[in-house]
Amino acid sequence: MAGLKLAAFAGMAPRVSVALLKDNEAATAINTKLYSGELRSWNKPKAVAGANDLVSSCQSIYKHKNVAGDDLWLSWSTDVNVVPSPIYATGENQIYYTGSGTPKKTNSALAETGVAPFPGDFYEMGVVAPTTAPDVATSGAGGSGTAESRVYLYTFLSDFGSIVEESAPSPASSVVSVLPGGTVTVSSLPAAAPAGDYNITNVRIYRAVSGTTATSYLKVVDISIGTTSYSDTKTASELGGIITSSSYTPPPSDLQGLTAMANGILVGFRNNEVYFCEPFIPHAWPIEYSLTVEYPIVGIAAFGESVVVATKGNPFVISGSTPQAMSQAKIPLFEPCISKRSIVSDDTGVMYASPNGVVKISQGFAGVTTNSLFTRDEWQARYPSTMLGTVLDGAYYLFWTDQANAIEECLILDRNEAASALTTSSIFTNAVYVDPTTAQLYMVIAGVVQGWEEDAANYLPYDWTSKLFVLPRPVNFAAMQAEANFEDQGLAVTLQAEVDAIIAENQATFSSGQDLLSSLGSVVLGEIVLGGSIMKRIPGSISSRYLQAKIYCNGILVATKSMTDRSMYRLPSGFKGDRWQFRLSGNVPLRSFKIAETAKELAQL
DSSP: OEEEESOOOOOOTSSSOOTTSSTEEEEEESSEEOSSSSSOOEEEEOOOOOOOOOOTTEEEEEEEOOTOOOOEEEEEESSOOEEEEEEOTTTTTOEESSSSSOEEEEHHHHHHHSSSSSSSOOOEESSOOOOOOOEEEEESSOOOOOEEEEEEEEEEEEEETTTTEEOOOOOOOOEEOOTTTTTEEOHHHHHHHHHSOOOEEEEEEEEEEEESSSSEEEEEEEETOOOOOEHHHHHHHOOBBBOOOOTTOOEEEEEEOEEETTTTTTEEETTEEEOOBTTBBBOOGGGGOOEEEOOOEEEEEETTEEEEESSSSOOEEESSSSSSGEEEEOOOOOOOOOGGOOEEEETTEEEEEEEEEEEETTTTTEEETTTTOOOHHHHHOOOGGOOOOEEEEEEEEEEEEEEGGGGGEEEEOSSSSSSBBBBBEEEOOSOOEEEHHHTTTEEEEEEEEEEEEEEEEEOOOEEEEEEOOOEEEEEOOOEEEEEEEEHHHHHHHHHHHHHHHHHHHHHHHHHOOOOOOOOOTTOTTOOTTTTTTTSSOOOOOOOOEEEEEEEEETTTEEEEEEEEOOEEEEEEOOOOOEEEEEEEEESOOOOEEHHHHHEEEEEEE
């Protein structure tokens, strides 16, 4: 006498022999949502209503806002990293990004320029500095007293919406001597803004008194770009504040991997060098803040006051609350990163794909989290170099592709230090974005932005295959039963009938020949859509609900049963075996599945 009951459904462990899995573990678990212990389907993704067109071969997307506050989808055909500005400006929505040529910035007004795809326009992230010194000369007798020696320089000012960004200064002028009250003419200022997308609108002139122990440059005046000379008659008491942009060099032109740390610090990299911006001044990247690591960098990601540097060798962790006081540590872990796009971060740490599995680096832990799930060979069969990662609701999603064999898949596993609950999904994308304000995952499917699990009425069909049960003797299982939410099947039928009725009513209205446009007086004022239609809106189609069980005995499919209620289902006779496997598919939530040699045994399970 024998019987089996499958419940508390779990995910896969590919490195374990299919006959040695735990009784509730799976040989395959496709589109299975296992958080509750039930076998459930993921809701289907759904196209985002009103989303604008994207670039072809889209690799990166970002949910931005236009000037009116509506969603504006930005897209690129390259791997782009976007960071919101640490400086808040109402309605402007400044962002900074790398991966699309030189480092750039844009805002709502710039991004919406022209027609989709967006962004339509941008500025360079940094502000180029002047390269020539001003000329100086005195004029007028001046007052009496002791002459002072002055030195002048100037900076460029760029308008980025309401944010004014200042460049590093020009070379200093020659020294000029002038009596108090005298006039110094500062000339040879630029006749035009330098070439490039900088939006430089003004020049700021500074002067310093030379000969003191520490020379400080104080603001004299802001003048419009193109004004080539200025006559300075100001006394020392009329000068403004000290220059702060002396080290405000633009980021390197090949900066990559932009990410944000705490305290308004943006981070990027090039080759084996890590760069930090001035806190809350994302256009300024002082060279003295940069650090080097031992290996070429693949990508970076931040969590808290640390940034993990994933390289072609050991990973590094750089920590600190200010860019001038960062310290780095080499992690003794020989796990190079082989996919920049697999790197993700959350509140617990950073994860990425290595040749051996998923590496996680967090406070107090550094290692491969998937050792219990994959051997190196099994992991390599998922082409980790192609992986694109994102994190949502405690799960790490990894989209990978085997182009040679036209295989596209998504691995879904938890983000713990010992990853488990591995499942897969048939949904694939090359571009993902998680909205931090709504915790909604978006992806590009067939060139269209779609929200993950956004279709409330329709489900992806799950496909869950059990372990191989090896019994002590050959048996003939004769009966099976499922405990499932079969009420879903009736609901789907009812909803679909409502949809069909609306379609039929609309067809009758259309065939009647009456005016299909709504008009004043036809309904209560305040409820009509002017210029609308009297045709009823048709809801989306409803997926039919189903549950199917396939029974395999000694590797042969011996029965396929569609299950529509909690009744006992008879299996065919005439076969016996000691190796059994069960494949359950459908979209009806399944709590347990039982199979036994007799009806009596089935009732006792």
